[in-house]
Amino acid sequence: PAISLGLWNNFGGYDHFEKQREIVLGAFDRGITHFDLANNYGPPAGAAEENFGRIMTQDLKPYRDELIISSKAGYYMWPGPYGEWGSKKNIIASCDQSLKRLGLDYVDIFYHHRPDYDTPLEETAGALDLLVRQGKALYIGISNYDAERTAAIAKIFKELKTPFIIHQPRYNMFDRWIEDGLTDVLEEEGLGAIVFSPLAQGLLTDRYLDGIPEDSRAHRSEIQFLNEENVEDTLSIVRELNQIAKQRGQTLAQMAVAWNQQQKSVISVLVGASKLSQLEDNIKALNNLDFSADELSTIERILAKK
Secondary structure (H helix, E strand, O other): OOEEEEOOOOOOOOOOHHHHHHHHHHHHHOOOOEEEOOOOOOOOOOHHHHHHHHHHHHHHHHHHHHOEEEEEEOOOOOOOOOOOOOOHHHHHHHHHHHHHHHOOOOEEEEEEOOOOOOOOHHHHHHHHHHHHHOOOEEEEEEEOOOHHHHHHHHHHHHHHOOOEEEEEOEOEOOEOHHHOOHHHHHHHHOOEEEEEOOOHHHOOOHHHOOOOOOOOHHHOOOOOOOOHHHHHHHHHHHHHHHHHHHHOOOOHHHHHHHHHOOOOOEEEEEEOOOOHHHHHHHHHHHHOOOOOHHHHHHHHHHHOOO
16 A cells, blocks of 8 residues: 555554554554564564554454565564574574464565675575565565665575565655665666655654654653654754645645655555554545645755755
């Protein structure tokens, strides 16, 4: 789907299970059929897969063949040399653990979550290929790889005839690194991008227009990528962008999601949600995906101030 649900920060042990269930089932009822996880999602690590597995068992099991469920391995999960990165040992063990937590026989997409410069790329690619041959994954993806390494692993996957289809990078108005070469590689290789953090962890929403609410992510110490300093530094730009969104008849979040869809390589935008109303708001972005040349140039001028 054009919008997918990511279970990164709001589906762990610190979050109420019934609220998680409401969001996941609400997403499915509204046409979102792709649910994106990783072995380290929570917190604590593994909790998101366990909670989603409970929802699968209780509610979504009859609809398994309608769902795209993805997971990943690569970040730290257990002590020792095989508990993270990209060795064959880590990837195979991680996938087995993820399937157990999810209560599934296979995932639709399994990603290597981050590049490992100490393990031969052939070993990492071979392990991911093996998962497909073992029936544990239908397709393979990578995440957070730069352009050069993406091209290199794509070549190996072609030789192995691995169904390598997708890259998952961070991308939003404030973080456009994929435009510096990666999108060219994706187009050359016939790969799609499913982008995460389209709202810059909530910065590109109306959440912080009037300051930092007490119950916001910026106040949650366990979330490392968003803090009060980050918010304060971008408030003036966010307010200007919000004015453009209003003129388009959208919320800032809707405009941010729609803007991501302008990138040719982007086939789906991953959004997170701490409540169902947030997800409903994001889905409405699909009602207006077109930008005029004037709108795009104004947005570029605003972003140049950052």
